[in-house]
Amino acid sequence: MDLKVLGLLAVQESGTPIVPTAAPTRQLLALLAAHADHIVPTAVLTQELWPEGAPRHAQEMVETYVRQLRELIDDALDVRREETTAAAAGPRTAREVLVSLSGGYRLGTGGGTSDVRMFQRAVGAGYRAMELEDYRTAAERLGQALELWTADAYTGVLAGPHLRAHGARLEQSRLRALDLWVEAQRRLGRRHELYAGLSVFLSRFRSSPPEYEALVAELERGPEREPVGRPYETVGRSYEPVPAVRVGSLLHSLRHSLPTRHRAPVAG
Known part of the structure; x- marks a missing residue:
């Protein structure tokens, strides 16, 4: 099954x-x-x-x-x-x-597939890659995990208390994976991949964290014309969801440190 x-x-x-x-x-x-x-x-x-x-x-x-x-x-x-x-x-x-x-x-699934299990495996590999500072692998594996989400969990199902609780746990895991994917792309200097992927990932859901909506809007406007070569501001290594107060650091870093390229349709 x-x-x-x-x-x-x-x-x-x-x-x-x-x-x-x-x-x-x-x-x-x-x-x-x-x-x-x-x-x-x-x-x-x-x-x-x-x-x-x-x-x-x-x-x-x-x-x-x-x-x-x-x-x-x-x-x-x-x-x-x-x-x-x-x-x-x-x-x-x-x-x-x-x-x-x-x-x-x-x-009983009889050994069949489960998108939740695939998501968990991909996210786990992404977390391990982040710990090793292998940001390329982290971005790839976390991107694969996020691609498994096509909409909010259990879309089309009337949810009672147990399904709502399970869906909330899945949503928390998705947002945590998204935080790490953004951080991995930022550290790789991939502005256009970050914009394209984040736009797609956020478009699939009824609501999105406002800090990421702001990040997409900022990326869409493009970098401001300021001196290049300014260092990244530290975003930190916490693997907790990114609070709004950290978004300023993300925007500042992206604005001054990432190269401007043509937009790519698919995130890596």
């Missing part, structure tokens, strides 16, 4: 989409995907679906949503069965994909 949550929710089994059209069933799938390969207690599913208090027949309703998901999984597996020869091992069943356990359910 392949999972994508860094944007529109997309779940596939054997290449066939599983994302349901009914809002509650899609919300249930999103929460199971957020904790893929781990059991999600029924109480957590109930809190997610009915944060203001579960209805009288909440348990039966959850079971109905699970049954709807399994029907979609069965449809996907039927496509796979048609492609499977008699000599080959058959695909798993819907109940093996969406497992009922004591007190909850588990969505």
Whole structure:
């Protein structure tokens, strides 16, 4: 099973989409995907679906949503069965994909892909490169991580308290990666890559940190005509999100230290 949550929710089994059209069933799938390969207690599913208090027949309703998901999984597996020869091992069943356990359910990916896991691996490599002051590798790996985001996490899903909390943690990780990517590009002196990449990364989301909106606007205006060769101001090595007070240093450094080039359409 392949999972994508860094944007529109997309779940596939054997290449066939599983994302349901009914809002509650899609919300249930999103929460199971957020904790893929781990059991999600029924109480957590109930809190997610009915944060203001579960209805009288909440348990039966959850079971109905699970049954709807399994029907979609069965449809996907039927496509796979048609492609499977008699000599080959058959695909798993819907109940093996969406497992009922004591007190909850588990969505088993069966070793499939996850954009969250890919993001975490790329970000980890970027952090290590920053520690080694290998800014070229850091910019590349952090850029790859940020490219995985096509919109806000779980776009198109009605989010309750648990999905909102998970989405907020993912967003914090994205902004931290963006901070480091900006810093790596700054240290490499890549003004046009910084402008192009930051413009793309910010355009994909409903809202963006105002400090980065200001940075894009400043980069779009171009460097002021002042003496060249002024040193960078220290931005610091903290890997915490860049606060607004540091943006002045970023703008000052970019204005006086980066060369002016033609704009590039893709960030490196």
